[in-house]
Amino acid sequence: NNKPRKKKKKRKTKKNSAGETVEDNDLEDIDSLLERIEDPRLAPQSQGGITADSRPLLYVEHRNLNPENELKRYFGARAVLGDQRPRQRQRQYIRSMWLTAPKNTWPRYSKTGITMQLLDTRRGVQHFTFEHHREYQQVQFKFLDAVESMDPNNIVLLLQMNPYHVDSLLQLSDVCRMQEDQEMARDLIERALYSLECAFHPVFSLTSGTCRLDYRRPENRAFFLALFKHLMFLEKRGCxxxxxxxxxxxxxxxPENDPLCVLLLIDFLSLRAREYTFLTRLFQEWESHRNLSQLPNFAFSVPLAYFFLSQQEERPELERSQARERAARLIQLALIMFPSVLMPLLDHCSVQPDARVASHPFFGLNAQISQSPALNQLTSLYVGRTHALWKDPAVMAWLEPHVHEVLRTVDAQDALVQEAEHKRKIRYQSAPRNIYRHIILSEMKEATAALPLEVTSQPVMGFDPLPPLDSIVSYNRPER
Structure with missing residues (x-):
C-alpha cells in the first residue's frame, strides 16, 4: 500500500457528454481505466523512484471513493463485475456521481428543493451551505411529525411521496439497521448521498480540501451524517x-471543529487500510496545533503504524530503524500517559499479562477506577474499536518489552510519570459534545456504556444526534 505503483501506459478514450468513458475493448485492465479518471497534474511527483506526496494532507482522490475499485484490487475485476460487458453495465441514469452509484432499482430522481449556496471565500477557503426551499421545508415539517408519532410506517409513507427526502432516508436507515436489514439500511444512506450530491454547487469540490460546511446549520448536518454512516458500512463490508x-x-x-469527531476514527481506518504513512504524516503535521498525542487513539495507533512500517522489508534499512526508534519512544509515552488502556486491551486480545505486569499497581485496576469518566469513554472506545489490530503475535511481542521498560521508569519515580498523572487529572474533566456525538454514532458498546446521564437521558435522533447548542437556524417549524 505504501509502495509507489508504476503507471501503466494509457490509451486515449473518447468521452461522452456524461463524462463516462466509452470503451471499445471489453475488460481492459481496470487499473488503467481508473487512472484515466485521475488528473495527471495532481499525481504525486516521483523523485528517484520514491513517491514524494506533496499534495495537501486531506486531499481526497475520486477513485478512492468508489468501493468497487477497492474490491477489484482485492478480488480482481471479474470477481466484482462478473462477465458483463461494459456496455451492459451502463445505467439508465446518465448522471455520473462521485459519492455513490445510482441504482436502477431507485425511484426516478427529480429536484427535491435542496440547493447549495456559496456563502463566502476567505483565505482561499470556500464556505458553503445547503438550503431548503419552501417545498422542502413543508416536507421537513411532515417528517418531524412522523418522527414524533414514533411509527416508522409514517416515514415509509412520506418517502413514497418524497423518495429523496434526506432526513427520512437517514431515519429509516437506522430503523432497518435495528431490524437487521443491513442491505436496505445501506441502500437508503446511498440514496441520501445521491440526493445531496445532486444539489452540489457547481464549484463545490469533494477533493480540494478547501470547501467548508458549518455543522451549526441544521441543513448541513445530513451531509456529515450520511457520509459517516456510509463509511461505517464500507468498513464493515471490508473496504x-x-x-x-x-x-x-x-x-x-x-477540520477545526470536527463536529463528528472523526479524529477518533481516522487512525483505526488508516491502520486497517495499511495507510501507515498517511497516519504518521497526519500526526507530524497536526500534533503541534492539535495535541493529537493527548487523544489515546493517536497515542497508541501512531507507534503501531511506525512498528508496521519498520516491518516492511522493501523499505531502506535506515527508514526501518528510524521507524523502530519512533515506535519504541511513542509506545512508552502512550503507556505512561494512558496506563488504563493496557489491561482491557490485553483482555480483549485474550492475552495473559506476566506476573510482574499483572501485580503492578501502575497498570492495575486503580488505573481504570481513578480516571475521569471523559477519559474512560475515550480509552473504552479505542480498545473496543482497535483491539483486533493488536492481536497479532508480532505486535504483542513488540509491545511486551516496552511495558517492562515503562514499569522501570515508574519504579524509578521519573518526573515524566507524575507529569502525565497531573495532565490526566486536569485535561479530561468532561468531554466536548462532538465526542459524545461520535460515541453515539459509533455504537461501540464499550464506550456507550460510559456515556453520562445527561446524554443518555435525552432522546437521540438518528437524523440529528445531539444538535449543537449554538445552532444557526434559518427557518422554524410553525407553532401548532
Missing part, C-alpha cells in the same frame, strides 16, 4: 481504504 477516503472528506469539511 477500509474507501472508508478512510470518506473519513478524510468529512474531516476536510470542518
Amino acid at each position: 477500509p481504504r474507501t472508508a478512510l477516503e470518506f473519513c478524510k472528506l468529512i474531516l476536510s469539511l470542518d
